[in-house]
Amino acid sequence: MNTPCFIRGLGHCVPTSVLTNADFERMVETNDEWIVSRTGIRERHVALKGETCVDLCLGASQVALAKAGMQADELTHVIVATFSPDSVIPSSACMLSHRLGISGRMSMDVSAACSGFLYAVETARALLALHPEAKILVAACDIVSSRVDYTDRSTCILFGDGAGAVVLSATAPNGPCPQVLDVLVASDGAMGDLLTVKGGGSGTPYKLGEAVRSDFFVQMNGREVYKHAVRAMSSICAELLAKHAFDKTDVDVFIPHQANLRIVEAVGKRLEMPESKVFTNLQKYGNTSAASVPLALSEAVAEGFVKPGNLVLLGTFGGGFTWGSALVRF
């Protein structure tokens, strides 16, 4: 039997600065009608100069710790899911631990693009099996704006910045406490070239004095990514439901990766989820990559969309390709 994994606290944090569709009309050849009809996105929060991944992780983590009624020094492990860390070395997890005023813990980053949160939660579940006394902070954050080419209209309108965080442990205090029942994650590197940020890696290194090229930013075959996102997210969600002999009607709330509304609707349709059960906030935030699912989950709980006792299904899809699903009983 799996070691239990309780969500002791949950929080999110977004930058205050907002880019609306009207702002994009002034930056590239686009318009509000095109963006809303193709993506559902109306605005996104973007980091101000100097505002970093660790800043947002810290904000989200402080909320999650406060909700858990815990102090940072009770944490035993810190995991950050991101593809846009503050620096290559040190990791954002080491920096976050330091900002939380703790040291001596295992701190590490997980890189799985938009599926990063579920990859990090699955890593935390493995750590809980090894160390049942552990109290693990998982923060998922992307400053996608640092890797977006704001002259490329086909990608720049899609993304925003944000962070979400959870504190996980194998035990829970008396009373109801959300429990991660299971996680499934998967990948297929054969399709990696359909969604990339190559520049800055050792395959496309920075060279002193050389101009930054377009491959230092998100590059994507939107149509292909769309098709694979719909297929992969719906099949891994169905697989997880089947594994636990849950029927689709057992799911109270479905929170898919907030990539765009058409993907969300297509996945919801394939899973036969009524629209009333599907939570979206991509209209306000765009695609925040690793932060997307925890940011949506945190808002869904804060708004009362998720209620005690609810069975919540999560789904993700991202570059790599990576994808995943999770079931949480609130």
Ligand SMILES: CC(C)(COP(=O)(O)OP(=O)(O)OC[C@H]1O[C@@H](n2cnc3c(N)ncnc32)[C@H](O)[C@@H]1OP(=O)(O)O)[C@@H](O)C(=O)NCCC(=O)NCCS
């Ligand atoms: C990106 C996406 C919205 C584009 O929608 P689409 O219907 O596939 O549109 P296309 O890429 O075929 O482009 C259609 C036209 O719109 C144009 N276009 C692209 N971006 C535009 C914009 N922001 N404003 C106006 N026109 C735009 C294209 O240039 C193209 O023009 P053309 O026909 O003259 O060549 C869609 O492919 C998508 O959602 N893909 C998934 C992206 C995603 O979520 N990725 C992250 C997953 S983790």
